[in-house]
Amino acid sequence: MASSTALEPAPIPTMYFVGVTTGKSSIMRVFPKWSDILGLGAQIKGYDCVLHAPAEDYFRIVRHIKNDPLSMGALVTTHKIDLLHATRSEFDYLDPYAILCDEISSISKRGTQLRGHAKDPITSGLSWEAFVPQGHWGKTGGHVLCLGAGGSAVAISAYIASRPDPADRPKKFITVNRSAGRLETLRDVHKQLDSDIEWEYILNEDPLKNDEIMAQLPPGSMVINATGMGKDRPGSPLTDNGVWPQNGLVWELNYRGELDFMRQAERRTQQDNLTIEDGWVYFLHGWTQVIAEVFDVQLTPELFAQLDAAASELRPAR
Ligand SMILES: NC(=O)c1ccc[n+]([C@@H]2O[C@H](COP(=O)([O-])OP(=O)(O)OC[C@H]3O[C@@H](n4cnc5c(N)ncnc54)[C@H](OP(=O)(O)O)[C@@H]3O)[C@@H](O)[C@H]2O)c1
Structure with missing residues (x-):
């Protein structure tokens, strides 16, 4: 210790x-x-x-x-x-x-x-509202891909499930985690929420597989780095060759550290018309x-x- x-x-x-x-x-x-x-x-x-x-x-x-x-x-x-x-x-x-x-x-x-x-369901919600346009999910049909199933993933999903307007909720929320226990905990929380969101849980820590999952997202989707990689641990949960969703939203939950995931997205900002938010x-x-x-x-x-x-x-x- x-x-x-x-x-x-x-x-x-x-x-x-x-x-x-x-x-x-x-x-x-x-x-x-x-x-x-x-x-x-x-x-x-x-x-x-x-x-x-x-x-x-x-x-x-x-x-x-x-x-x-x-x-x-x-x-x-x-x-x-x-x-x-x-x-x-x-x-x-x-x-x-x-x-x-x-x-x-x-x-x-x-x-x-x-x-x-x-406090995170409240504070992640206030942060989400600061950069996600109203009605975004209704307009785009985008999904959320959350890499990491720790406390922040729980909080963010609890917040979005509470959004009253269906246009402010993604139809699908996919979470990837490297250990099964956190996915089970998340699944238990989601069971208690009265929500029409389709939750998907994927056990994985291979960046190549994360690339594959991301490549299948519809335009307008959001990709969240909730793994702590790029701050708590080196690296990114994706490879440099990951294909980002067109007009996508990218949320790196940290604002300090190497922020490799955010740097990967920044290199594609123009081509893919990405909106990038860090954790500030x-x-x-x-x-x-x-x-x-x-x-x-x-x-x-x-x-x-x-x-x-x-x-x-x-x-x-x-
Ligand atoms: N800006 C802010 O104010 C703010 C607010 C909240 C959080 N954050 C940051 O956001 C990050 C996440 O926070 P948290 O509270 O959710 O942390 P956490 O509870 O430690 O969760 C991180 C999760 O990511 C998983 N993970 C790690 N590497 C992975 C990989 N390569 N592939 C798949 N899953 C992986 C971990 O799995 P295991 O269970 O196997 O460890 C763990 O479940 C932290 O770095 C935190 O500092 C920032």
Whole structure:
């Protein structure tokens, strides 16, 4: 286990960031600015765990937050499923999305209650709405190909299933994952959703096969890189020869790292008329929603715009 921070009693209100390479995240530079804007007088500390870390690593951080008065809460990335599986018994409240998706991205406290929220169905939805044109799926008949079946795939699919207008839902959502367990978890979530979307699950980690699956997508389809490849691990789930859907939407969930998948798409932007979105807007919504929960802040559109402007000054070059 690699932990980037010692878990000592916090001297001032402290929010933790549970991830893999937290020190490299823009939030470390953005948070102090946001703390000033919001008047929090707070600090942020990273807590790095290896992928699929042992349960005791997750217990250590959750118990620390629970017992230390000035440890206010945490944003959890990458470990959203594993952390909840290990520490569920510590929580007094889980929100309905946490129960549906079996993951948490937000740990907060209210009085003596330790609370877990799955914010990703909301924050991935806000990010989706920022770049997917209204009625896109009705107009194009495109499908979604989601590479990776982790917490983000669960969240995104839960969000799209909740879209009321059929023109705002793809007819088909294909998920590819390298291990069977995550596909089973996703299938269980989808069974609980009252949705007319056709869900397909493919067990695969061969980039050549992913190319074949992508080549069969109708025009206007969306391809999502939810594997973490290009940031958490090197490479891309596709080869350089992948054929992108014409007029397609490409969503790389990360905004930092080598971003090989996004670079592959960028080389075809003009020819295939691709709309490419990285994870920056997702990052902004993800953090602001969890900070609002942890510090009990009312997040208005005006406040979000102020936080967005402050963060954008610190955004890494693309
Ligand atoms: N911009 C933002 O604010 C933001 C928000 C959310 C997520 N993200 C990023 O998005 C990525 C995904 O997040 P997550 O929470 O969903 O992570 P996760 O729970 O770790 O899920 C990743 C999934 O991808 C699978 N996978 C890895 N390589 C694969 C391959 N080559 N082919 C097929 N499947 C593969 C993994 O399979 P195994 O089960 O076998 O490991 C795992 O199920 C992370 O890098 C995260 O940092 C960014």
